[in-house]
Amino acid sequence: MDTSEHSLSIAVFCGASDGHSPRYAATADDLGTRIAAGGHRLVYGAGGVGTMGAVARAAATGGAPILGVIPEFLRTREMGDDLPPQDIVLTADLLERKRVMIDSADAFIALPGGYGTLDEILEVVSMAALGQHVGPLVLVDVDCDWDPLLRVVDGLLQRGFIRDAGLIRIAADPREALDMVVRGRADAMAGASNARV
Secondary structure, three states, X not given: XXXXXXXXXXXXXXXXXXXXXXXXXXXXHHHHHHHHHOOOEEXXXXXXXXXXXXHHHHHHHOOOOEXXXXXXXXXXXXXXXXXXOOEEEEEOOHHHHHHHHHHOOOEEEEOOOOHHHHHXXXXXXXXHHOOOOOOOEEEEOOOOOOHHHHHHHHHHHHOOOOOOHHHOEEEOOHHHHXXXXXXXXXHHHHHHHHHHO
């Protein structure tokens, strides 16, 4: 990949917990490694714990630039002592953190996580549904984690509350997720160029 032309700032939404399976941390590690290998920048929640910490440490090991965004009240709870080198943005609250992450990213990848991860995912999906210019979003499936969310979305579609269930895309692993966001971003940029002609 020609990183000078195709590198992206990729926001990764993930958790401050490891989950019950070692596969979650391993998937986070794989994603961070692949972000670095692709010449991309990691944008994430600045946590040194859970899958957040795993993705950041792997990205840093591979030499990726990192932007961490965290509210002041979570600084001591989530950053930890072994945080990899990165630029840090301190925010007043979770809402500002989410806004800074979204504004700083070209594309979004989500790993399984908790309430905060769901909130971040749904913010990006809502923006896309309303026609806002936001990068592609892909959710990485580790162990059928997103099946309940997809059922909820399908129910909303069936009841006429949403029009496009395809805004949530699922990848089997980090490699596929990165391919999907890189391709989605390239398609969006090509479409924008054609619209200006």
